[in-house]
Amino acid sequence: MNKWISNALLAGTLAATALAAALPGQAMAQDDAKQQVKLGIDVPYEPFVVRNADGDLEGFEIDLGNELCARANLDCSWVEQSWDGIIPGLLARKYDAILSSMAITPERERQVMFSLPYYNTPSVWIAARDREIDISDKASLKGLSVGVQRGTIRDVYVTQQYGDVLDIHRYGSSQDVVNDLKSGRLDLTFEDFPIAVEAIDFRNDDSPYKQLGDSIKTPTSIFGEGAAVAFRQRDKDLAAKFDAAICSVYADGTFDKLMKQYFDYDLSTPPSNEDCAPYQQ
Amino acid sequence: MEQLNGWFTELLSGNAIFTANTLNFYWNGLVTTVQLVFLCLLIGIFLAVPLAIGRGSKRPWIKWPIYAYTYVFRGTPLLIQLYLVYYGVVFFDGIQDTIFWVVFKQAFYPALIAFTLNTAAYTTEIFHGAIKNTAKGEIEAARAYGMSKPLMMRRIILPSAFRRALPAYGNEVIFMLHASAVASVVTIMDLTGAAYYVYARFYAPFQAFIFVALIYLCLTFSIMFVFRKLEKRLLAHLRPRGV
Numbered sequence: 271m272n273k274w275i276s277n278a279l280l281a282g283t284l285a286a287t288a289l290a291a292a293l294p295g296q297a298m299a300q301d302d303a304k305q306q307v308k309l310g311i312d313v314p315y316e317p318f319v320v321r322n323a324d325g326d327l328e329g330f331e332i333d334l335g336n337e338l339c340a341r342a343n344l345d346c347s348w349v350e351q352s353w354d355g356i357i358p359g360l361l362a363r364k365y366d367a368i369l370s371s372m373a374i375t376p377e378r379e380r381q382v383m384f385s386l387p388y389y390n391t392p393s394v395w396i397a398a399r400d401r402e403i404d405i406s407d408k409a410s411l412k413g414l415s416v417g418v419q420r421g422t423i424r425d426v427y428v429t430q431q432y433g434d435v436l437d438i439h440r441y442g443s444s445q446d447v448v449n450d451l452k453s454g455r456l457d458l459t460f461e462d463f464p465i466a467v468e469a470i471d472f473r474n475d476d477s478p479y480k481q482l483g484d485s486i487k488t489p490t491s492i493f494g495e496g497a498a499v500a501f502r503q504r505d506k507d508l509a510a511k512f513d514a515a516i517c518s519v520y521a522d523g524t525f526d527k528l529m530k531q532y533f534d535y536d537l538s539t540p541p542s543n544e545d546c547a548p549y550q551q
Numbered sequence: 552m553e554q555l556n557g558w559f560t561e562l563l564s565g566n567a568i569f570t571a572n573t574l575n576f577y578w579n580g581l582v583t584t585v586q587l588v589f590l591c592l593l594i595g596i597f598l599a600v601p602l603a604i605g606r607g608s609k610r611p612w613i614k615w616p617i618y619a620y621t622y623v624f625r626g627t628p629l630l631i632q633l634y635l636v637y638y639g640v641v642f643f644d645g646i647q648d649t650i651f652w653v654v655f656k657q658a659f660y661p662a663l664i665a666f667t668l669n670t671a672a673y674t675t676e677i678f679h680g681a682i683k684n685t686a687k688g689e690i691e692a693a694r695a696y697g698m699s700k701p702l703m704m705r706r707i708i709l710p711s712a713f714r715r716a717l718p719a720y721g722n723e724v725i726f727m728l729h730a731s732a733v734a735s736v737v738t739i740m741d742l743t744g745a746a747y748y749v750y751a752r753f754y755a756p757f758q759a760f761i762f763v764a765l766i767y768l769c770l771t772f773s774i775m776f777v778f779r780k781l782e783k784r785l786l787a788h789l790r791p792r793g794v
Binding site for chain 2: 354355357358377378381417420421425426439440441442446449450452453454455
C-alpha cells in the first residue's frame with residue numbers, strides 16, 4: 271500500500287517535471303517571483319554605507335543599489351563582507367554581485383566581470399595643516415610616512431609612484447589609517463576623497479588637516495574608469511540587467527537626485543550613449 | 552652565478568605573482584618575523600627567570616602581583632594586547648611630546664612590547680611549574696650540604712628546572728612564531744604582512760598563503776630540530792638506559 275503511494279507520487283513528480291520542462295513559457299509564468307540576487311558590500315564606508323542605530327544598512331550605495339534592483343526587477347538582499355575577502359567571496363558564491371565602491375582595474379577584471387561604472391571619485395593627499403609638505407617635489411618627501419588601506423588602488427598608486435621615497439604603512443581598514451594620522455604616526459595619507467571628507471573634514475578651515483596639491487584621478491591604468499558592480503564572469507545576463515538600470519538612473523536624473531542627498535561634490539560618471547544604446551527602448 | 556641567475560629568471564617567467572619584487576617582499580617579511588620573534592623571546596626569557604622565582608615566593612606582595620600579571624596576559628588574546636599597546640597608547644594625551652613617542656611612533660616597538668610581555672607571562676608559568684616540581688631529594692641533599700637558599704637556587708634548582716622545562720619551552724617558542732602573524736594588523740610587514748600584500752595585489756589567496764605557510768613550516772622545523780638536539784644533550788640523564 272505504502273509502496274503504491276510512493277510510486278504514484280514519484281510518477282506524478284516526474285510527469286510534472288517533464289511538463290514544466292516541455293512548456294518553458296508556463297514554467298516562467300509560475301516563476302513570477304523576482305529573481306533573488308545577493309549583493310556583497312564592505313561595511314562601513316561612509317557615506318556610501320553605514321549601519322544606523324537600528325542596525326540597518328543605509329547610505330548612498332544602499333539607496334542606489336536598491337534603486338538599480340527595482341529597475342532591473344530583481345529581489346536584492348545585502349551581504350556584509352570585509353574588503354580583503356570580497357572577490358573570493360563572490361567567486362565562492364556567497365553573493366551574486368559586489369556593489370561596494372569597487373573600482374574597475376585590469377587585475378580585478380581577470381577575476382570578475384564589471385558593469386558600467388556608476389560613480390568615480392578622486393583621491394587626495396592629506397597632511398596636518400601646520401606641515402609644509404610639497405607633494406609635487408618628490409625628492410623632498412624622502413623618509414616621510416604615508417598610510418593607505420592595503421590592496422586598494424591608492425595602495426597601488428603610492429607603491430608605484432612613491433615606493434622609492436615614502437615609507438608606506440598598509441592598514442586593514444581606513445579607520446586605522448585615520449587613527450594613525452591623528453596619532454601623529456603618519457605624516458601623510460592618500461585617501462579616497464569622500465572618505466577623507468567624512469573622516470578628516472579637511473575642507474573645513476578649522477580642521478587640523480589640509481589637502482595637498484590637486485585631487486588625483488589619473489593614470490586610468492591605476493585608478494580605472496570608476497566604481498562598478500562586479501559579477502562572476504559567466505553571469506552576463508545579470509550584468510546586462512544592471513547596465514540597463516545604470517543607464518536608466520542616469521537618463522532620468524535619479525542618480526543626480528540621489529547624489530545630492532549625500533554629497534556636495536560631483537562624483538557622477540554618466541555612461542556614453544554608445545554604452546547605453548543596447549538598452550534603449 | 553650567471554647560470555643560477557638565468558635559471559632563476561626562467562623559473563619566474565610566466566608567473567604573474569611570484570616576481571622578483573614579491574619574493575623580495577617575502578624575504579623582508581621573513582627577516583622582520585625572525586627579528587621580532589627572536590628579540591621578544593630573548594627579552595622574555597630574561598624577564599621570566601626572576602618572575603618565576605618570585606612567583607614561588609612565600610611573600611604575598613611578591614607572589615600575587617606576578618600571578619596577576621601572568622593571569623592577565625595569559626587570559627587575553629595577543630591580538631587584543633597588541634591593539635591596546637599600539638592604538639591604546641595614543642589616547643594618553645600629549646604622549647607625542649614625551650620621550651616615549653620615539654618608541655611608540657613606529658609599529659615595531661609596540662609589537663615587540665606586546666609580544667615580550669605575552670611570552671614572558673607564559674614562560675614564567677612554565678619555569679614556575681618546573682621549579683615547583685624539583686625532586687624533594689635534590690633539595691634535601693643540597694640542604695644537607697649546608698647550602699644557603701640563593702646558592703641552592705643557583706646551583707641545584709634552576710639548572711635542573713631549566714632542563715625539565717625545555718620541551719614545554721620549545722613549544723612556547725613555536726607558538727610565539729605562529730602568534731607573531733598578528734603583527735601585520737599594526738602595519739608591520741612580517742611574513743603574514745607580505746602574504747596579505749601579495750594577496751591584496753593579485754587576489755590570489757591560495758598562492759600567497761600556501762607559500763607563506765611553507766616558510767613558517769621551514770622555520771618551525773628548524774626550531775624543532777634545535778630543541779631536539781638540546782633535549783638530547785641536556786636531558787640525557789633522564790632517558791632510560793641503553794636507548
